[in-house]
Amino acid sequence: MDKERLDNDRLDDALAMLKKKGGRITPTRRAVIQILISESTHLSAEDLAKRIQHRLPDVHISTIYRTLDALEAVGVVDHVHLGHGRAIYHLSSDIHQHLVCEVCSSVTEVPESFFATLKGELQETFGFTMRAHHFAVIGRCRNCAVTVRSEIS
């Protein structure tokens, strides 16, 4: 119920994980984690940079990338490719699939459980262990179902 309490716990957990693996806690790292906790939207490195630079104007985007790498190495965040070269980042604890509409670019989140059957079949047939959420699923959302394709490429 107490959302703020829960968010703080998540922040502490993430920082503890970072620390446990020899990482240091810095204002930028704290800010990145906080933003990822509070905005569960789909944030690119640039999105994160913009948000952080409100409070810490001198944070360079290369630091954001290094921070994200560090957090990823430690298991706190994960990234997903949505299209082109652009990647988005989210907390590892928020695992879900992304359905991206190739027309309007809208993103629909789908619980990973949805992919359980497929995952089992790929495992059984190919011995392949799917880490599904690493790429978005591309297609057409309900609204754009009949339009001409072109967007995400």
Added chain:
Amino acid sequence: MDKERLDNDRLDDALAMLKKKGGRITPTRRAVIQILISESTHLSAEDLAKRIQHRLPDVHISTIYRTLDALEAVGVVDHVHLGHGRAIYHLSSDIHQHLVCEVCSSVTEVPESFFATLKGELQETFGFTMRAHHFAVIGRCRNCAVTVRSEIS
């Protein structure tokens, strides 16, 4: 049976499609299609450039990109993102999913039919029409199942 015959037919079909939509047939375009027909491997723009430059040394990579765009616009080819920014291209008629191992980068092809159930469910639940093959599925192949992750990112 007569593979060469079939390949020629595919080439002719592709060229006809291109022509029908107002595109012109050039040596580069012919070569791109031929390569995509004969090597059903997973070719990036650079791979294609290298192969083509054997025969047509002056073909510039930007031409390859424009050719691929043109062929894609006309429905002859499709591209898939395997990781990072890199995309690979194949004939639209060769629709399949790619399972990419995040450790050894090996690629396993899976017939699209495998994804039919999931596709149906996404359609029903979210009204989302999946064009699955646009992104690879990331995970671990049989051999790398237990190793530490790190590669594809």
Added chain:
DNA sequence: ATCTTTGCAAACTTTTTGCACCAAT
């Protein structure tokens, strides 16, 4: 003759890296 495609060089976008300085432990 017309209008598309090409080659080249240069721009762009996203991400990575080298290095000297700074800060967390």
Added chain:
DNA sequence: ATTGGTGCAAAAAGTTTGCAAAGAT
């Protein structure tokens, strides 16, 4: 005091674009 993190600028990597010349119809 150490060692890891940061800012900056510059380099990658992959793809796109403007333009004048060449080529397909």
